[in-house]
Amino acid sequence: MNRFPPAAMHIAGAWRTAERTFAVHNPADGTRLADLPVARPEDLDLALASAGEGFQVWRRTQPWERSRILRGIADRIRAQAERFALVMTLDQGKPLAQAEGEVLATADQFDWYADEARRVYGRTVEARDPGTRILVRREPVGPVAAFAAWNFPALLPARKIAPALAAGCSVVVMAPAEAPLSALLIAEFAEQAGLxxxxxxxVTGDGPEISRHLIGSDVIRKVSLTGSVPVGAELLRLAADGIKSVSMELGGHAPVLVFADADPVRAARLCARAKFRNAGQVCISPSRFLVHEQIAAAFTEAFAEETRGLRVGDGRDPATDVGPLTTARRLEAVHALVEDAVARGAEVLAGGAPCDLPGGHYYRPTVLGGVSDDMRVMAEEPFGPIAPIGTFSTFDEAIGRANATPYGLAGFVFTDDLTTAFRATEELETGMVGVNELAIATAEAPFGGVKQSGFGREGGSEGLDDYTVAKYVNLRLRSA
Incomplete structure (x- = not known):
């Protein structure tokens, strides 16, 4: 079996190439992995026509059959998890153990929605007179254009593909150019499962060109994006022209509030491990640490110590804790944030510079102390291995500073006091909150944000809602 999927797009049930290609490189050492096609307008038109025809077949496929096929995709992902994880590590850079975790989480999405496919419930409503029946049906919204970021190159597409298929929709996915191979593997497994x-x-290729073409088509009824706020704003403008349904999971800048009653050493070690997962390239990554002044010294010392013990290297090495950043742009952006913070008075407690490793985009896991809210790293999503640590003195100060950004994806709280936990979860302006827990993403719970972090939810029973429409039927019975 070939390790990689075919170096082609998957359209209309077949693998399709093009004369123009782009190179896919391993971010750990720069080696060339594959040359993938740049989709032409005629390729995109074929994908759209195929999705339109596929929708007419799939929407009429019985839910139990849809469930069987979704389960088959999950089974195939798990059966080839080792292969899938290695491809992901080579393509995106994360350590192999983290890639394996993402592969299994991807399978969970298809497993969960295999069950949800059989639970697309409508309802009956009691009418005002005995001769009327009122019904509400949940029907698939139609063909979906799905766009996902590169940081979780299998899980993010799966969060769109699985609920869309469960609802009865067809999908055109644009694989992220920075790490496209995982999405193609999902297509391979779906074909094997009998989809x-x-x-x-x-499809693969130029992101702006593909998004304009797909969203501008009358075939597409729904647009779903996981990406940055600027890309989300652009896709919203494109979707507005066609009055298309849209779901957006955009950027985040998750605050972590560590209250005085928390164990500072335990919290610090958990936070350090979570912060540098996937080299900090995680939309819900804990990225602003606000610690009560009474325990800040102990927290900061333990955090820096844990960070200094992390090993940076090629994700294929089992000893690696932190792999390379996926792109050179991220490396430059991360270092610029660190330089800005230092220039404004922050203290580097660990890291603070690129790693002296050949070939890859490596940056040392970095801890910054003495940060203030006027530093860029406290206002802009860092999306990299930077942990800025500040202090607070009161509950109201902590909440106010946590909410003082346009982002609202996730927030985290460390406390042993139930009152503090409830108050904080209720007052944080985020779509998700973890209390004494940082690994909160799971297939059975809704994932999404508020404010500029987007709208709509992926995961849980709520994840199906965005791929269905409610049809109201008013039926007058024939007079007896």
Missing amino acids: PAGVLNV
Whole structure:
């Protein structure tokens, strides 16, 4: 078996190449992994036509059959988890153990929605007179254009593909150019599981050109994006022209509030491990640490100590804790944030510079002390291995500073006091909150944000809602 999926797009149930290609490189050492096609307008038109035809087949496929196929995709992902994880590590850079975790979480998405496919419930409503029946049906919204970021190159597409297929929709996925191979593997497994041709299409190439073409088509009824706020704003503008349904999971800048009653050493060690997962390239990564002044010294010391013990290197090495950043742009952006913070008075307690490793985009896991809210790292999503630590003195100060950004994806709280936990979870302006827990993403719970972090939810029973529409039927019975 070839380790990589075919170096082609998956359209209308077949693998399709193009004369123009782009190179996919390993971010750990720069080696060339594959040359993938740049989709032409005629390729995109074929994908759209295929999705339109596939939708007519799939929407009429009985839910139990849809469930069986979704379960088959999950089974195939798990059966080839080792292969899938290695491809992901080579393509995106994260350590192999983290890649394996993402692969299994991807399978969980298809497993969960295999069950939800059989639970797309409507309802009956009691009418005002005995001769009327009122019904509400949940029907698939139609063909979906799905766009996902590169930081979780399998899980993010799966969060769109699985609920869309469960609802009865067809999908055209744009694989992220920075790490496209995982999305193509999902297409490979879906084909093996018996998904009808045209129901799932995966295209590769120029992101802006593909998004304009797909969203501008009358075939597409729904747009779903996981990406940055600027990209989200652009896709919203494109979708507005066609009055298309949209779901957006955008950027985050998650605050971590560590209250005085928390164990500072335990909290610090958990936070350090979570912060540098996937080299900090996680939309819900804990990224602003606000610690009560009474325990700040102990927390900061333990955090820096844990960070200094992390090993940076190629994700294929089992000893690696932190892999390379996926792109050179991220390396430059991360270092610029650190330089800005230092220039404004922050103290580097660990890291603070690129790693002296050949070939890859490596940055040392960095801890900054003495940060203030006027530093860029406290206002801009860092999306990299930087942990800025500040202090607070009162509950109201902590909440106010946590909410003082346009982002609202996730927030985290460390406390042993139930009152503090409830008050904080209720007052944080985020779509998700973890209390004494940082690993909060799971297939059975809704994932999404508020404010500029977007709208709509992925995961849980709520994740199906965005791929269905409510049809109201008013039926007058014939007079007896």
